[in-house]
Amino acid sequence: MKKDQLIQDWLDKELSTEEKLQVEEVIEFTERLKVPDFGKSKEEAWSDLIAKIESKPSDNLRVLQPNGTKKTPWLWLVAAAIIALVAVFGYLNKGEKLTTYTASDGELATIVLPDNSTVTLNAGSTLSFKEKDFEKNRWVTLSGEAFFDVEHGEAFKVLGNHSHITVLGTSFNVYSRSNQLKVSVFTGKVQVESRGNSVIIEKEEEAQLIEGELAVSEFNLNQTATWREGNFYFNSEPLNNVIEELERQFEIEIEVKSEIGQRFYSGFFSKTNMKEALQLVFVPMGLSIQTEGNQVIVE
Template sequence: MMTREQLIQKWLDHDLSKTEEEAFMQLDDYAELTKLSRAMKQVDVPPYDIDAQMASLQEAVKEQHVKTLNWKKILLPIAAILVICFGIFKFSNNQLTTVETIAAQKQTTELPDGSIVQLNANSEILFSQKNWKDNRNISLKGEAFFKVSKGEKFVVETSLGKVTVLGTQFNVQEREGVFEVFCFEGSVKVDFKGKSEVLKPGQLFSSETGLSFNSSFIDKTPTWINGKSTFKSKPYKYIIAEFERQYNLKINALNIDTSQLFTGSFPHENLEKALQAITMPLQINAKIIDSKTILLSSE
């Protein structure tokens, strides 16, 4: 026959069999334990020394020579509460932190070491607060600009490639199957499909074209941070996708070759000017259907 303590421990470990679960539900304070567990999951619990607290409780019991069942009934729920608190704190301490943006939104986040990440629209970063100083790893979906504080190795991982730095400013983009890294300051190492490239200021790595140098490199940050998307010889479908992200709408392209290359830019805060910027150079007609839909055509 499994003891009360064993049932509670297995419940906390989510390891109850069907028979054990039925036995656990028959405990006198089953309702209080489950209610407490649900409540504790909704609060942040500060660090708690469960060993010290348990030792203190046990010492108090010994000093008073408490041997009755009533004291056991008092001590066990307290112990269960401490175990729950410890479990929740341990879980939350290992949780990953997620920062994400939606369409037409940008966001700046400061990391635990003072590094800065600026997220473009429809982007997401994922990192662990625990041991951040010694393990500066970030997972990225979308596009972000990084200002990295000096310290241990800093790694940005995407589904397509990885960027490693020691202290620099760079932009990483992973969209529509294209992986691009642009170095603004310092140097970065890019790992892509088993090969590595070291980028210096003004250099761009693209999964489509490889390593290149921007001879007109002037800016210290990506233009999207200042409210403008800029492209150089990019397929038109790429421009459409970025336009949709920045204005949170849908573009329907009729009779348009979306593989044709586009060089130019569009602002993020003026829809009419932005439309003119991406259509006039290619002699494309644009019609705003409603606040969420735009029609592009070649006629």
Template sequence: MEKEYTLHKYLNGAATAEEIEQLQADPEYASFLKIAETTTSFDTPSFDEKASFKAISEKINQKPKVKKLNPWATVLKIAAVFAVIVGGYLYFNSLGTTVSTSVAEKEHFNLPDGSEVALNANSTIEYHKKKWNDNRTLNLNGEAYFKVSKGNTFTVHTKNGDITVLGTQFNVFTRDSNLKVVCYEGLVSVAYNDTLVRLPAGTSLQIKEGTVITEDRTTAASPSWLANESNFENAILATVLDELKRQYDIEVDAPKAILNKRFSGSFTHNDLDLALELISAPLNLTYTIEKDHVTLYAAQNK
């Protein structure tokens, strides 16, 4: 223990000459002295606290190195993304074709088999163009008139029921919970709520919330809207005004008290003032127009 203490003093530069001689005389401790003497010749690096702190800060704040990528790898990645986009487009394009009309707009077009379609304002049709000849089925939301070429079964699917024909002319109106089908030529089958109704030419069927409300006959050769006119028979005013808004792209305000008035008549799609006159006069109403906003009043309350 005494020599270990003396060695400790030597390493700290506190040993006397006599104590050093005692250590050198002991072979075990003499080797420690040689190691100590050798290491004293090594240069110990100086430590500058401020400089070290600055270096560490710069290291932390420096921007990460940008790894250079293989240019061909980048090209391949871009090509892969492009392939996915194009493939997705082709896939969805093959699924269906959509034809839509905006408010105050109508569209006439032919289906792949030559069947003619007239699409009323604010309506949409979806069908499979490539599969059409094998499956003549389309989805309708809104109103459309069909002149169907003869062939296999032709089906119009709506959320309120399905209309099936072989070759005929008919009109379908489907909005909200209302469905109205008019057959102008041939025979039409209407399926709803596990019920099937067959409509021969000159007959119509109107369904609201799954219940038949009217079954009428018609002498018209085609729907009036094809001639830019909307026709109504004992319809509530609210229904008439909804159609007016679709054909003219306007806002209409009216007191609730008059919205349940019954209207039989028609209005044109080409002249807003005339259309409002045709609606207002039979119901003893008046109106004002400010830009795209129409307000209706009971005549005595204006």
């Protein structure tokens, strides 16, 4: 770590001899830091490490700001951050690369993981994981929506948008798009962590992120995750979300020329017929539809 050329060049050009000695002490301190959990994404690991630095626990304070040293308190934080970033980035990037699967718009994809767990990806979704030693370190990252059928074994983790989902052996659906999160359990138990909140949910329960808090409620098993069969059910869903689903499933672009920000949709559509799906969503709301190729205008 001390011989890292990039850091050494910066130190040689910018710091005095006294400050270099101070940074050497910081380096020794950072080398004793524990490496973040391997199952976390780079962003989560770095965020956790920065939070620990900024929290300034008493033992760290003695190192970062020794008694009698007040000249450059910023130096300790900057040096520690730079060195820790190099350590974290290097650790998380070593070894085997991630294996990534993507279901494009209009497609579904089923993946059999190395432990024989299966994942079905909805359209516009991406799954990544490391194949090496997967049965001992069962973690995947998800962007989008997927249904998981997990084999029993070591703890299985799904890292999503500001979320951390942990199971042992179960089946569940995860919707993780933009700032939205919804986890629905079909069998077993699932622990959901997001934005400092944590809940454990069981069969026929779902956890949904609402205004930064995880809310738990019951759901209908027969109307959830039916996207795997091409059927989509909605209950008071923001119309914008329904439109995004229509675009993903039919590979179309929908331009809405009316104000729909506060409108919600309860109903159903099937992927088997685009014209019928558009009518089922928009006609009951008094909106007209014009289609030309993959362009749809709603007003």
